[in-house]
Amino acid sequence: MVSPELLRRFPYFAKISEESLKQVAMIADEKSFPAEQILFREGDPAEALNIILEGEVRIQYLLGSGEMRTVDTLVGGDILVWSAIVEPYKTTACGTTSKPTKVVSVKAKELREICEKDPLVGYRLMQEIAKLLAHRLQNARVQLATL
Numbered sequence: 001m002v003s004p005e006l007l008r009r010f011p012y013f014a015k016i017s018e019e020s021l022k023q024v025a026m027i028a029d030e031k032s033f034p035a036e037q038i039l040f041r042e043g044d045p046a047e048a049l050n051i052i053l054e055g056e057v058r059i060q061y062l063l064g065s066g067e068m069r070t071v072d073t074l075v076g077g078d079i080l081v082w083s084a085i086v087e088p089y090k091t092t093a094c095g096t097t098s099k100p101t102k103v104v105s106v107k108a109k110e111l112r113e114i115c116e117k118d119p120l121v122g123y124r125l126m127q128e129i130a131k132l133l134a135h136r137l138q139n140a141r142v143q144l145a146t147l
Helices: 004-008 019-027 108-117 118-144
Strands: 028-033 038-042 046-060 068-074 096-106
Touching: 004 019, 019 028, 019 038, 019 108, 019 118, 028 046, 046 108, 068 096, 068 118, 096 108, 108 118
Parallel strands: none
Antiparallel strands: 028 096, 038 096, 046 068, 046 096
16 A cells, blocks of 8 residues: 555646545555566556656567567656556556666556546546557657658
C-alpha cells in the first residue's frame, strides 16, 4: 500500500474523491528496479498500471529487422503500461529502465473495478492515457521518418 498523499501528487488522481483515492492506494505498492532492467515486453499481460516516481524508462518497439528502436523515454510522473486499463490488457511495447527506477505499481484488475464504481477515476486516467498515446504516436512518427 502507498499513501493517498503520494497518489494525489499526480494529475490523474488529484481531483478524485478521498474514498476512491484510498481504494487506489490500497492496491498500489512501490517497486524499485536497477538500470537496464526489462520491465515488460510487447504482448505481456498488463497486470499493473505503473507511475514512475523517479528514474527513466525507454519505450521500445521491435522492428522487423530485429532492431529495438526507442520511441520515447519516460520520467517521473509518467504512466507505464497504460494497457492495464485498456482491452485487451496486453503491453504494446518493451519497457527497459535506463537508470535505477522507482514506480508506484497499481493492480490492474482492481483498478478497473474502481473505475467502474467511480467514473471520474476512469475519466482522469483515460485523459492522461490519451495524452500519452498522442505523444508516443508523434515520437514514433519521428522515428519512422529517420528510417
